[in-house]
Amino acid sequence: MLVINFKTYHESTGANALLLAKLIDQAALNAPTEVLIAVQALDLESCVRAVKNVKVIAQTVDAVGYGAHTGHILPEEIKSRGIVGTLINHSEYPKADADLGASIALAQAVFQHYTIVCSPSYQKTVEIERQWDPDKIAFEPPELIGGDISVSSAQPDIIKKVVEISPQRQILVGAGVKTLEDVKVSLDLGAIGVLVASGVVKAADPAAVVKEFLKAWK
Secondary structure: OEEOOOOOHHHHHHHHOOOOOOOOHHHHOOOHHHEEEEEOHHHHHHHHHHOOEEEEEEOOOHHHHHHHOOOOOOHHHHHHHOOOOOEEOOOOOOOOHHHHHHHHHHHHHHHHHHHEEEEOOHHHHHHHHHHHHOEEEEEHHHHHOOOOOHHHHHHHHHHHHHHOOOOOOOOOOOOOOOOOOHHHHHHHHOEEEEEHHHHHHHOOOOOHHHHHHHHHOO
């Protein structure tokens, strides 16, 4: 799968989020793999109403149900509005271990196959896999996020090791993914897909980049 994280860039917030979602949706028509967009909370509903070919996921959720939980994001509530999944534990918004397990368990109960847990290192990936066994893990070394060096180029041996952790090979690769070759290498190393952000969001022609990336699955 191709997962595009909108983060909170100006290019992917508010009215720009809606425009970007529509561009990606058009680019994903007849896509050879699933395309997901991870949208900040305020833009989730407008984006999910605007797309047909891509799935919308949240950038995070909390391990809470209905009740006295001021400021939290409820998995059940956003699912009821058409959002199919979530990222959890992104390096820009990590969860403490005390909250991580509960967040994973609740998100998987609600979203099942669209719970994507981010991991910053091989060691943390081992821990997440053994303790909580999430459906999918996105391996993203934080030092490469937003940069021009892809994790597939910088750490191919570690990607191989990370893939071997999960017998189901439900590993996505992120950080610095900017080219079709970056995506191809990640898939060749055993990942099921990539998690990208600025490579699409900040591109002069985001739709063209998405179409280019999707060639890796053909």
